[in-house]
Amino acid sequence: MNCHFITDLRQILQKCISDVDSVKTLFLTSPCKDFTRNRKISFSDVLQPVMLPAGKSMSNEVMDYFGHSSSSPSAPAFQQ
Numbered sequence: 001m002n003c004h005f006i007t008d009l010r011q012i013l014q015k016c017i018s019d020v021d022s023v024k025t026l027f028l029t030s031p032c033k034d035f036t037r038n039r040k041i042s043f044s045d046v047l048q049p050v051m052l053p054a055g056k057s058m059s060n061e062v063m064d065y066f067g068h069s070s071s072s073p074s075a076p077a078f079q080q
Helices: 003-022 044-053 058-066 073-080
Strands: none
Touching: 003 044, 044 058, 058 073
């Protein structure tokens, strides 16, 4: 596969995630409660590792996305 195609596709998906994040209340079960508090995992932080996977295990995807920080969520916490 063309490397430029993959890079372009990732950029388009990141833009789409950003667009969805701006109207996230349309996609939430309880818009008045869901993602209203400042937490470790924002709405876009939930979507990006899932929508833009690098073909790794969920634990590695989460660790890579959050920069291997000790404050990053565990894979089970992320999946919840």
